[in-house]
Amino acid sequence: MTSLLSTVRRTGVTSTVPTAPGALPFLGHWHRFGRAPHRFLSTLSAHGPVVRIGIPGYRTYVVTEPELIREAFTGLSDQGSMIERAELLLGAGVTVVSGATHRRSRRLIAPAFAKARIAQYATVMTALGQARTDQWRDGATLAVNEEMHDLALRTVAGALFSGELGEVTARRVHRLLPEVMTLLARRVTRPAWLDRLPTRGNRRFLELVDQLKAATADIIAAYRADLAADPALDHGDLLDTLIRARDEDGAPLTDKHVHDELVNFLVGGTEAIGMTATWLLYELARNPEVERALHAELDEVLGGRPAEFTDLARLDLTKRLVLETLRRYSPWLTVRHVPAGYELGGHALPEGAMLFVCPIAVHRDPRVHADPDRFDPDRWLPEAMEGMSRGAHIPFGMGARQCPGNVFALTQVALQIATLCGRWRLRLEPGFTARETVIGALVHPESLPMRVEARTSPRRETDSGTAK
Numbered sequence: 475m476t477s478l479l480s481t482v483r484r485t486g487v488t489s490t491v492p493t494a495p496g497a498l499p500f501l502g503h504w505h506r507f508g509r510a511p512h513r514f515l516s517t518l519s520a521h522g523p524v525v526r527i528g529i530p531g532y533r534t535y536v537v538t539e540p541e542l543i544r545e546a547f548t549g550l551s552d553q554g555s556m557i558e559r560a561e562l563l564l565g566a567g568v569t570v571v572s573g574a575t576h577r578r579s580r581r582l583i584a585p586a587f588a589k590a591r592i593a594q595y596a597t598v599m600t601a602l603g604q605a606r607t608d609q610w611r612d613g614a615t616l617a618v619n620e621e622m623h624d625l626a627l628r629t630v631a632g633a634l635f636s637g638e639l640g641e642v643t644a645r646r647v648h649r650l651l652p653e654v655m656t657l658l659a660r661r662v663t664r665p666a667w668l669d670r671l672p673t674r675g676n677r678r679f680l681e682l683v684d685q686l687k688a689a690t691a692d693i694i695a696a697y698r699a700d701l702a703a704d705p706a707l708d709h710g711d712l713l714d715t716l717i718r719a720r721d722e723d724g725a726p727l728t729d730k731h732v733h734d735e736l737v738n739f740l741v742g743g744t745e746a747i748g749m750t751a752t753w754l755l756y757e758l759a760r761n762p763e764v765e766r767a768l769h770a771e772l773d774e775v776l777g778g779r780p781a782e783f784t785d786l787a788r789l790d791l792t793k794r795l796v797l798e799t800l801r802r803y804s805p806w807l808t809v810r811h812v813p814a815g816y817e818l819g820g821h822a823l824p825e826g827a828m829l830f831v832c833p834i835a836v837h838r839d840p841r842v843h844a845d846p847d848r849f850d851p852d853r854w855l856p857e858a859m860e861g862m863s864r865g866a867h868i869p870f871g872m873g874a875r876q877c878p879g880n881v882f883a884l885t886q887v888a889l890q891i892a893t894l895c896g897r898w899r900l901r902l903e904p905g906f907t908a909r910e911t912v913i914g915a916l917v918h919p920e921s922l923p924m925r926v927e928a929r930t931s932p933r934r935e936t937d938s939g940t941a942k
């Protein structure tokens with residue numbers, strides 16, 4: 475049995491990092507971490523602000539206390555070996571690179587997420603949210619997790635590439651991405667030597683990566699040709715911004731770099747947006763008072779029409795609902811690499827170790843958020859947030875690696891939820907409770923069947939005499 479306390483030396487003093495109980499010889503905590511990592515990581519704050527856990531092949535510490543989380547996120551920026559193992563798919567994209575190369579990549583992609591650009595992507599978000607509301611039928615039962623995943627993928631792909639060729643590319647990517655992401659999640663959390671075996675899963679992964687490259691190659695070539703023919707032509711999408719990006723010396727991104735960043739956005743964005751919308755609809759159905767308040771806001775602001783970018787300023791409750799959903803159902807893991815001589819909370823941590831922060835564990839910790847199981851958007855009213863540590867709400871991480879797609883994601887979920895809920899109400903079967911399961915970096919419901927019911931908004935009734 476691993477000893478309960480692992481001792482580390484601090485300059486001059488000796489301080490101890492507690493080790494989580496229940497480690498097994500050789501396996502460490504893998505038997506608990508591998509099965510339900512967010513549940514295991516949620517138990518750790520009881521053992522201290524920094525806790526050591528045993529994962530074969532890695533030296534791992536978990537930070538559980540918001541102020542130390544803030545300190546770790548703002549002081550450290552590299553992610554280390556776990557993410558480097560995703561390089562086959564993510565290439566030299568912003569998620570994988572480190573140090574000065576990472577800072578350069580962040581500068582190059584920043585214009586793609588500027589406010590004016592988000593306002594342009596919002597037209598795609600609104601249009602696809604509206605198209606989805608048109609497809610739904612009163613009384614139908616939907617697999618809401620699949621619906622929201624599909625909508626998210628189409629929307630992120632639609633914001634990346636526009637036009638006819640964009641649609642073809644989005645369809646190709648749409649076919650490939652779910653499988654490639656499932657295989658990726660499996661690869662990075664198992665021992666590295668398994669990646670090199672000629673198994674069916676490994677071969678399939680490489681095939682899918684090649685197909686993704688082929689899908690983006692055609693569209694990148696077409697955009698370059700457009701830009702050469704007419705430098706003023708603006709497709710108004712993310713790909714256009716990447717093609718135009720220039721570094722300090724005026725050099726553009728290579729085709730490979732553009733491809734890598736596109737894949738990073740698709741992988742980083744799609745699943746998380748889809749899951750946020752999924753869980754939001756689930757929580758609305760379980761909290762009728764919150765749902766009523768949302769309907770009142772939507773009827774007042776939208777009166778039955780789809781939500782547009784300029785409506786966001788008045789969709790205050792909708793935005794708070796997104797924040798509250800991101801508290802309850804955020805990603806379960808962010809990672810930082812420990813450099814030489816690093817100290818945190820009075821502990822000297824060994825160089826090369828991995829520092830885990832589990833956002834969902836922090837968000838569900840009663841020491842951090844009172845009554846954490848209550849779904850309460852009022853937590854995000856300005857007066858309720860006074861004095862809250864910045865490390866207490868970290869669905870997008872923080873510091874140099876903070877998610878660059880955060881405003882994009884908040885905009886998309888708010889606009890599409892407002893559009894869907896303006897017109898439809900989703901009902902759970904009586905007594906149904908979603909069972910959480912971890913896939914990749916997120917917590918998914920094992921299944922989420924919900925029944926669609928048409929709503930009647932007061933203004934629609936007045937305008938047309940009948941409800942749609």
Ligand code: HEM
Pocket residue numbers: 547568569570580630738739740742743744746747750804805808809868869870871872873874875876877878879880882883884
């Ligand atoms: C609800 C939706 C989303 C959530 C919860 C989310 C969450 C996160 C988190 C936790 C990180 C790691 C941050 C850290 O380590 O400090 C991250 C990084 C990243 N996200 Fe997101 N994300 C979302 C949407 C998006 C979207 C829409 C895009 C792009 C279109 C995107 C692109 C990325 C990229 C490229 C990174 C890597 C950044 C870096 O390493 O510098 N994400 N995201």
